Amino acid sequence: MKNKNKKLKTNFISIFSALSLLALAFIMLASFCFGAFRVAPLLTYADCASASQAKAMCLIEAGSGRILTEKNSNARLPMASTTKIMTAITAIENCDNLDEVFEVSPKAIGVSGTSLYLREGEKHSLRDLLYGLMLVSGNDASVAIGERVGGSTEHFVDLMNFTAHRLGAKNTHFENTHGLDEEGHYTSASDLAHIAAYALKNPTFREIASTQNKKITSAEGKNRYLCNKNKLLRTFDGAIGVKTGFTDDAGRCLVAAAERKGMTLVAVVLNCRPMFEECTSLLEWGFENYSLCNLTNLVKLPQTIKVESGSTDSVKIGHNENFVYPLTKNELERVRVSINLAQSIAPIKNEGTKVGEFEIMFDNNLLFSGKIVTMEKVKARSYLQRMQDIFDQW
Numbered sequence: 001m002k003n004k005n006k007k008l009k010t011n012f013i014s015i016f017s018a019l020s021l022l023a024l025a026f027i028m029l030a031s032f033c034f035g036a037f038r039v040a041p042l043l044t045y046a047d048c049a050s051a052s053q054a055k056a057m058c059l060i061e062a063g064s065g066r067i068l069t070e071k072n073s074n075a076r077l078p079m080a081s082t083t084k085i086m087t088a089i090t091a092i093e094n095c096d097n098l099d100e101v102f103e104v105s106p107k108a109i110g111v112s113g114t115s116l117y118l119r120e121g122e123k124h125s126l127r128d129l130l131y132g133l134m135l136v137s138g139n140d141a142s143v144a145i146g147e148r149v150g151g152s153t154e155h156f157v158d159l160m161n162f163t164a165h166r167l168g169a170k171n172t173h174f175e176n177t178h179g180l181d182e183e184g185h186y187t188s189a190s191d192l193a194h195i196a197a198y199a200l201k202n203p204t205f206r207e208i209a210s211t212q213n214k215k216i217t218s219a220e221g222k223n224r225y226l227c228n229k230n231k232l233l234r235t236f237d238g239a240i241g242v243k244t245g246f247t248d249d250a251g252r253c254l255v256a257a258a259e260r261k262g263m264t265l266v267a268v269v270l271n272c273r274p275m276f277e278e279c280t281s282l283l284e285w286g287f288e289n290y291s292l293c294n295l296t297n298l299v300k301l302p303q304t305i306k307v308e309s310g311s312t313d314s315v316k317i318g319h320n321e322n323f324v325y326p327l328t329k330n331e332l333e334r335v336r337v338s339i340n341l342a343q344s345i346a347p348i349k350n351e352g353t354k355v356g357e358f359e360i361m362f363d364n365n366l367l368f369s370g371k372i373v374t375m376e377k378v379k380a381r382s383y384l385q386r387m388q389d390i391f392d393q394w
Contacts, residue, residue, distance in 0.1 A: 048285060054272035055251070058189035059282045061290065061326040062197035062257070062264035068286050068326065073190035076171050077270045080245030080253045081114065081137045082192060083179030088130055088208065089199040090160045091149045098127040098204070101219050104140075105147035111140040113180055113247075116224065118144060123219035131214045134243065135226040142177035153177055164191070167198055181249040189268045196242050196255045196266050209241030209257075232256050236280055238287075240264070244275075258283050263292045263326065290326040295360050295368065298337050305355060306344035307378050315345070315378045317355055321370035325362075336361045341372055351376050 048059070048069040056072040067073065092098070103123050116129075116138030126148060132141040143153055150156025153176070160174045171188035172195070179185070187195075199205045212233050214226045232239045238258040245253035251271030256279035258265055267282040269275050296319070304314035327335070341356035356372035 048282060052269070052272070052278060053274060054189075054269035054278060056189040056268075056270045057272065057278070057282070058193045058268045059286050060190075060193045060197060060266050061286075061292075062200060062266050063292070064325050065194055065197065066326055067190065067193075068265070068290060069282070070190065074171055074188050076186040076188055078181055078185065078247065078250035079179055079187045079192060079270065080247040080250035081179045082187075082243045082245040082253050082255050082268075083174065083177070083185070084133050084137065084142060085192070085196050085199050085243050085255060086160045086163065086174065087142050087145060087177045088134055089195075089202060089205050090156065090163050091126065091130065091145045092202055092204050093163070094149050094159060095126055098130070099125045101125050102148055104129075104144040107147055107153070108140045108144035111143050111178070113139040113178065115139055116141045122222070124216070128216035130208050131211065131216055131226055132224070134208050135211060135214060135228040137229060137244065139178040139180065146177040164195065167195060169195060179245055179247065179250070181247045189270055192255060192270075193266045193268045196257060196268070197264070200241065200257060200264065200266070206240060209243070210239075230254075230256070231276060232258075232279065235276075236283065242266075254279050256283060258287075260287050261291070263287070263290070289328050292324045293327050293332060294322065294324050295335060296321050296323050296370070298335065298360070299339070299358050299370075300337075301339065301341070301372060305342060308344050308346055311347070312378055315348070316375040317341075317372055318375050319358070319370050319372050321368075323360065323368040323370070325367055331362070334363055335367075339372070345374075347378050348374055
């Protein structure tokens with residue numbers, strides 16, 4: 001009987017161990033498959049466009065402005081509170097003192113939608129209102145900012161449109177400071193990406209847009225604790241901003257930016273239900289497939305060129321240009337450099353004299369052109385040198 005029980009116990013342990021290993025294998029397989037499905041970057045440009053659930057989307061490299069992938073990126077669409085990217089940069093560029101305290105305009109009180117809940121007579125600095133604008137998307141803060149900087153929201157909106165025109169945003173027009181649905185208020189995914197890239201070059205804007213939490217205090221001593229609605233700042237490695245948005249017409253909108261290894265990418269999705277997930281995939285795909293290449297390193301020049309009738313026979317040449325551009329490994333092979341260089345020059349008084357130029361081409365597209373210059377000065381031959389030349393010819 002004891003042997004029988006011992007045998008049953010052994011069989012039970014063996015069966016239990018086998019089932020445990022099978023369950024563990026299933027869990028690992030499921031975790032691998034479904035986990036990979038969630039985080040695996042899209043593989044090609046076409047994959048990004050076809051898989052996107054956004055009505056329009058665009059991914060650019062901020063420094064060059066190159067579009068890495070897009071879908072309906074020039075379509076004119078409502079933008080919701082991503083409007084406030086332009087509100088913020090316009091205010092920053094048109095205000096001499098962001099820390100000056102002032103009484104908010106009565107027109108800012110009770111503005112519908114997301115709010116900082118400003119009260120009549122309350123006093124704030126413009127800097128604090130910018131945090132309220134960008135972190136919690138205060139519509140009332142946007143009106144207070146517009147009234148203060150522009151003298152009126154109407155004039156401030158004119159400033160916003162002027163900036164958009166200056167940046168070449170041809171598919172963008174603003175009618176208000178906050179992004180609530182209004183006829184004639186629209187942008188495109190491409191325009192919005194380039195507007196955000198421009199704004200991120202401003203250190204003040206970048207600091208505000210990348211802030212996760214902030215306490216602001218009115219002149220009356222009322223504290224407000226702000227938490228940024230852009231959760232990618234907490235979940236995505238290298239995230240630096242920039243703005244969420246939602247209205248009935250616009251749907252869920254997000255402009256997201258991140259920086260890794262010196263390269264800044266900006267992703268825009270308009271009317272996209274899984275906006276955080278999609279921007280995460282776009283940014284990961286961009287960082288995995290592209291890197292910044294210093295293409296001026298491909299410019300190969302002779303060390304010197306000949307100088308006619310100079311105190312020396314040659315002069316050192318080079319260039320002071322620096323041009324970086326996002327490329328995949330395969331694209332680097334399609335870059336070509338052409339050089340146009342003088343065979344010789346006359347004596348020069350100053351270094352930095354242009355003696356030629358170079359062009360960097362990607363396929364048939366001109367990416368960059370630069371000057372080839374002298375790196376030192378060369379005087380004309382002296383009287384004694386010229387006399388020596390005559391004697392040498394005898």
